[in-house]
Amino acid sequence: MSEHDDTPHPSTSSEPLSRAIGERYLTYALSTIMHRALPDARDGLKPVHRRILYAMRELKLSSTGGFRKSAKISGDVMGNYHPHGDAAIYDAMARLAQDFAMRYPLVNGQGNFGNIDGDNPAASRYTEARMAAPAEALLEGLAEDAVDFRPNYDGTLTEPVVLPAAFPNLLANGASGIAVGMATNIPPHNMEELVDGCLAMIRDPEIADDALVDLIPGPDFPTGGVIVEPKDSIREAYRTGRGAFRLRARWSTEDLGRGAWQIVVTEIPYQVQKAKLIERLAELIETKKVPALADVRDESADDIRIVLEPRARTVDPAQLMGMLFRNSELEVRFSLNMNVLIDGRVPKVCSLKEVLRAFLDHRRDVLCRRSQHRLEKIASRLEILEGYIIAYLNLDRVIEIIRFEDEPKPALMAEPWKAEGGAIAHLTEAQAEAILNMRLRSLRRLEEMELRAERDGLLAERAGLEALLASEAAQWKQIGTELGEVRKAFGKGTAVGRRRTDFDEAGEVVEVPIEAMIEREPITVILSKMGWIRAMKGHQPLDAEVKFKDGDGPAFALHAETTDRIVLIGTNGRAWTLLGANLPGGRGMGEPVRLMVDLPNEVEIGHVILPKPGEKYLLVSSDGDGFIAPSEELIAQTRSGKQVLNMREGAKTAVCRPVSGDAVACVGENRKMLVFALDELPEMARGKGVRLQKFKDGGLSDAITFTLADGLSWKDPAGRTRTEGDLTEWLGKRASAGRMAPRGFPRDNRFL
The missing domain is CATH 3.30.1360.40 (Gyrase A; domain 2)
Incomplete structure (x- = not known):
């Protein structure tokens, strides 16, 4: 073939990429859903758990027997049934042994199998395990053709498709898993309550969901706790198969x-x-x-x-x-998503009733298969017993044939034998083989009586089994009896069976104000130009001399109390909150504010205020836009603060002052002043606000609220207070240009 020959090779085929990927991903998804992540509704197990328990049964690790190394168990599971990593198998087995993870542990562990702190189990070579009693109940009947078997991954052995499951393990121990496009999360429940629910469904297959929830009121977690979910919410969750339970310590x-x-x-x-x-x-x-x-x-x-x-x-x-x-x-929300495999094939979100129905139908199927298997065993044994009895009735002739015939088996089968009641019978091959294998010690008279008693007992048992298979009512009665035995073994009368999780009302959560936790003391808060803050004990004079770092100086000083919330307003319109009790003491230079709140490097603190309940603040940007904000809206709950005043890039927070009076006076950088009614400004929690004054050039210098009837006051250059009583000349509508400020108005364009 030439180097550039594009002729496809006979063993290759082509198909569109989308179809190729789609088919392969679908195969992977189905494998994950059916063979890894979702439990079977009948026995409540995923394949890995089922294979672990089956392998332990094959190793004869009963609940009353000895322990075996976990490495041996996980190795057998991996080699015979589950061709995946032994670490994953051991982790799955370890969880089955954790009494804080499993409501009814399926494995008895010896050694370190992890703890509730979250520590991992010891390595598998250090720990030992065996089956627990509940696991034996799940496996009971496996040798009696109770369930189907399938070849293992390499076809050398067989494994059960599902376990017989004497109790509803899916709900008793719960399950969780994440598949492809779906997940499951089922909490554990109390065994006795589940049995009560099953018995109620046997009595009334059409039982209402609410009546079922009365018998199974909610999950029963191995770690206890208190469920505070409302009853109606629990009913709805069990009815739909989806919901959540609030669980508290x-x-x-x-x-x-x-x-x-x-x-x-x-x-x-x-x-x-x-x-x-x-x-x-x-x-x-x-x-x-x-x-x-x-x-x-x-x-x-x-x-x-x-x-x-x-x-x-x-x-x-x-x-x-x-x-x-x-x-x-201390309180979690445990979600309920009863997404399970019905008959091991179809994933479905089931209600509580549907899950119990799947279990009960499985139990009926197991009962019928075990009964049929027992009938076959009885028929086989009766055939042998009939042969033994014929041999006892014709003992001398049987001994003679065995002693003198070269081929005794065909001779035994060809001979017409006298049977009970004078009838003539011929031995079958199985009967002849059994007679030839019979020991001489069995020829005593007592043995014949025991054989007849055994035959009569088997005949009575066969009649009972045939009656059972013929009557659905008898089958459900037998299932009820078996569930009663489960309740006796694992019910509330046992140490493991008592209910651990209680129910209660959630109650109202009342936030305790932080002020109630702090001793109220006066402090003097000092913030330097470089952003270092401290709180000195007591109310010191605000003009008292205080030490600062070289190149630093005072920026803000105010009297407060340890219970006060101190709000810092940045030049970017953002507010941060500090608690007085959390401020560093006044012995040193304090600490940088930037360590306490997330203050960007390019932003400076423009205002420091102590908002009181009921107070309102005038917030205005250097562009002249602003609004009135309630004091509680300035308090931030997080380190990152909260944006209060929105403004364009380049603008700054110019004014943050408490509101009083009925009028607003503002002055621009152009020294024009405007006075207007306070009610023309909106009250907002955050935003850009509205225009206070119009400027041809420059922006806003200052703004203040006051009572119009009292006039507007400011300090002249000499420090004397001057009041302008007649403000008619400057009165106008909001957002107008205003007029030049009165003679003697401060040169820095500030009211205070």
Whole structure:
């Protein structure tokens, strides 16, 4: 073939790229959905978990037997059934042994299998495992043709398609997984409640969803906690298969005497790592996001004990916990998405009723298959027993044939034998083989009686099984009896079966004001030109001499209290908030404001104010645009602050003053002054505002609010206060140009 020959090779084929990728991705997606991520509704297991339990059964690791190395178990699973990484298999097995992850653990572990702090299990060579009792209940009947088997990945062995599952494991232990385009998340439930629900569905297949939820009121998490989801929301979640449950930690108050107390958390929400929870609580203390919390300690041993100390005795414990529920993983929202494989093939989001129905139908199928298998075994055994009985009735002739015939088996089959009731019978091949294999010690008289008793018992059992297979009602009654045995083994009367998760009302969360946590003391806040801030104790004279760094000097000084929120207004119209109690002391030079808030390098602090409740502020840009803002809208909750006054690039915040009176006076850089009514300005939370004064050139110098009847005052160059009573000449409408300022108006164009 030449170098440039484009003739396709006979073994290659071509197809459009979109179709090729589409088909391959669909194959991958189906494999992920069916063989990796979604559990089967019948036994509640994914393939890896099913293969682990089956491999442990093959290794004869019963719940009462010895342990085997986890490496051996995961190696067998990988080599025989699950050709994936042994680390993934071991992680899956370790989770089955974690009592904080599984409501009814399927594996008994010996060694370090991880903990609730989030630490990983020890390596598989250090740990040992065996099946737990619930796992044996899932596997019961596997040897009785209860389920279908399929070849393993290399065709050398077989594995079960699904386990017989004596209890609804999908709901009992829950499941979670992320497939392609779909996911599942099912919380664990209480076994006795699930059995009650199943029995109710057996009695009434058309039972209402609400009646079912009355029997199964909600999840039962292995780590306990308190569900505070409203009842109606739980009903809707179980009816649709989608929803969420709010789950809180369990806590109580410990009295320390003399009015002191502390909160002790004894149960944390499901799937919350304790170590990360402690870190989050410590972060809340450091950032003062929950000011009522002073300290957190982890005093846990085998049980959970997290101690929370309040900042003050006057704090209400319920209010403190309410704030912690809102700001930490002491409360989580566990989502419900019952997306499961129906009959191992079809992914579907099911309601609670549909999931239980899939389990019950599976149990009926298992019961019928096990009964049919037992009938076949009985038929085979009865055939042998009939042969034995014929041999006892004709014992001398049987011995004679065996002693003297060269081929005793055909002779036994050809001989007409006297049977019970005087009838004549011939032995089958199986009967003749069994007689030839019979031991001499079995020829005693007692053995014949035992054979007849065994035959009669098997005949009675066969009649019972045939009646069972012929009657659907009898089948459901038998299933109910089996579920009753499950309830006896794992119900609320057992140590593992008692309900761990309670229900409660969420209650109102009342935010405790930060001022309630801080002792109220007077301070003097000083901000330097270079942006260093400090708080000196007491109300010092604002003109008192204070030390600054070389090249620095005073910019702002004001009297405040430790409970005050101090608002910094930047030249870019953004507001930041500092708490008086959090300011550095006055012994040194203070600390840079830029370490406390996210203040851009190109922005300077233009104004420092102490907004009081009910106050309003006049905010105006150097372009002459502005509005009136309520004081509470100037307070920011985060380090990044909040944008209050919007302006074009190059403009700056010119005015931020408390509002009083009924009029506004503004003066431009062109020394023209305008007076207009205050009600012409809008009240806004944030924005650009409206034009206060029109300028041909330049911008706004200053603006102030005052009472028109009292006149407008300013200080002349000599420091004397001058009042202009008649302002008729400067009165006008907002956004007009105004007139030249009165004689004697300050040269810096400032009212104050």
